[in-house]
Amino acid sequence: MAPPPTPPVVAPLVKLVVRVLTFICLLIGLIILTTNTASIFINFAEFKIRFQDVKAYRYMLATIVIGIAYTLMQTALTVYEATRGNRIGGQGFLLFDFYGDKFISLLLATGTGAGFGVTVDLKDQYGAITSGYDKFFDKGYAVSSMLLIAVLFSAVSSIFSSLSLPKRA
Amino acid sequence: MAPPPTPPVVAPLVKLVVRVLTFICLLIGLIILTTNTASIFINFAEFKIRFQDVKAYRYMLATIVIGIAYTLMQTALTVYEATRGNRIGGQGFLLFDFYGDKFISLLLATGTGAGFGVTVDLKDQYGAITSGYDKFFDKGYAVSSMLLIAVLFSAVSSIFSSLSLPKRA
Numbered sequence: 064m065a066p067p068p069t070p071p072v073v074a075p076l077v078k079l080v081v082r083v084l085t086f087i088c089l090l091i092g093l094i095i096l097t098t099n100t101a102s103i104f105i106n107f108a109e110f111k112i113r114f115q116d117v118k119a120y121r122y123m124l125a126t127i128v129i130g131i132a133y134t135l136m137q138t139a140l141t142v143y144e145a146t147r148g149n150r151i152g153g154q155g156f157l158l159f160d161f162y163g164d165k166f167i168s169l170l171l172a173t174g175t176g177a178g179f180g181v182t183v184d185l186k187d188q189y190g191a192i193t194s195g196y197d198k199f200f201d202k203g204y205a206v207s208s209m210l211l212i213a214v215l216f217s218a219v220s221s222i223f224s225s226l227s228l229p230k231r232a
Numbered sequence: 233m234a235p236p237p238t239p240p241v242v243a244p245l246v247k248l249v250v251r252v253l254t255f256i257c258l259l260i261g262l263i264i265l266t267t268n269t270a271s272i273f274i275n276f277a278e279f280k281i282r283f284q285d286v287k288a289y290r291y292m293l294a295t296i297v298i299g300i301a302y303t304l305m306q307t308a309l310t311v312y313e314a315t316r317g318n319r320i321g322g323q324g325f326l327l328f329d330f331y332g333d334k335f336i337s338l339l340l341a342t343g344t345g346a347g348f349g350v351t352v353d354l355k356d357q358y359g360a361i362t363s364g365y366d367k368f369f370d371k372g373y374a375v376s377s378m379l380l381i382a383v384l385f386s387a388v389s390s391i392f393s394s395l396s397l398p399k400r401a
Contacts, residue, residue: 173348218334225394
């Protein structure tokens, strides 16, 4: 006789809430980052800075976009699990979640590190010349902070998927 | 009757090798980072830059030092496990390894992100004025790269400690 299916270690609803919170943080970060520009005027000449001008911000954008795509996919799968009571792909997909969550949390961690790292030093550099770009870099801090919170939530997802690994023989 | 002890999922020797490789990468990074200075001369005036002048490099140093302390401790525990055949603290410490490895791999990931992020943009900025600091920032890349390799090894340790989690009831 086949053994009865074991109940999931973490309730699908809890997993879903954590995924949605990750998604919201990444989305807010994406909006602040992609709308971030600043201008200063020196002798009627306009000097404009956009987020694309800072290479580390472009990298941060890449990690956010990858994070959003992955989190959306996992959210859809978790909704399916919560409504149907079982996971698409069954036990085999638990390993996919395990490695995927680990990779995405590490990727987002490099993104937030890059964001904070470049902002603190560039703000110092530009701040010595003009205070006109201060708001631009403050928004850089805001994006990095949203990404840091997303890292924490994705780490929680990673803990959940580790605890949900199939029992070893 | 007590059940016979289960053999470890990952051989202690394999775990030990990964810990030692993590340690070596961090140590090389530490040496390159802390000895990194550069000087340029403009009209007999010396302009010196040291790693402490870049705040993101100071953060990178902090993550490397914490990573070395943790990895040394884990190396000692793994040597004990490899020679005595059982882990200090027994099964209870498996959870400590699990959360510790997850945290350290994420911390090191933010460190390498900060290192690469600040280096790419500061090298651009200074490079527009002088090429005298190019070597300084190239060493910044070298440290960030060693830290990135350390992240990969610590992620492997984190996978091992996840797979070694006690079976769920």
